[in-house]
Amino acid sequence: MYCCGAAMIGAIGSLRKHSVFVHNVPLLYCPVCHEIEVHPAVKEEFELVVQYAVEDGVKETTLRDKIDPELIAEWKEYCVSFQEADLxxxxxxxxxxxxxxxxxxxxxxxxxxxxxxxxxxxxxxxxxxxxxxxxxxxx
Missing domain, CATH: 1.10.287 (Helix Hairpins)
Structure with a gap:
């Protein structure tokens, strides 16, 4: 995926939406313009988690309890690089x-x-x- 023309880098991170802080979110970000997007493979799941958290008054939650290598392999298909440790x-x-x-x-x-x-x-x-x-x- 591309934003300003640079290739987006995949990573697992935390993201705040509305009043909810969500951990273990697969993200795509641009190393040039710093655009950040939720990975398309989990965008719907992310939106549902945020919606339920807002309805329940939860301020912090996790998208996935476990991130396994198969999921990372799937997510890598959408980006040129996937940051797992060293930048x-x-x-x-x-x-x-x-x-x-x-x-x-x-x-x-x-x-x-x-x-x-x-x-x-x-x-x-x-x-x-x-x-x-x-x-x-x-x-």
């Missing part, structure tokens, strides 16, 4: 993907798309640099 390999994968596309823009002569990709690369490399600095300073 660094995903950022590197996104940079490689964007560089491949940048090469295609040169072959197609699409300068506008090339500029968008250069901006995306600037954001991604900045995040990777900050992540590397954080890792280095925590040693």
């Amino acid at each position: 660094e390999p995903i950022l590197r994968e996104q940079i490689d993907y964007s560089l491949d596309l940048l090469s295609a823009t040169k072959q197609l002569g699409d300068a506008e798309w090339g500029e968008e990709l250069k901006n995306r690369l600037k954001v991604l490399t900045g995040r990777l640099k900050r992540l590397e600095e954080q890792k280095e300073s925590s040693k």
Whole structure:
């Protein structure tokens, strides 16, 4: 899935909707524009959990008690990457993907798309640099 043109990354996280904080939600997020969406495979289930929680006055709930490898494999089909632990390999994968596309823009002569990709690369490399600095300073 794509938002601003960058490939969305999958992850399991927590999301607040209305007055309810829902944990263990499969999410798609963009490393460039930071758009976050509930994964399409569980969107209906997520909406129902939120609706029931609001009706029952519950402020915090869990979408799934157990996230097994089969579910993650299914969810990965909707996104280029799926973050299970370290963000660094995903950022590197996104940079490689964007560089491949940048090469295609040169072959197609699409300068506008090339500029968008250069901006995306600037954001991604900045995040990777900050992540590397954080890792280095925590040693």
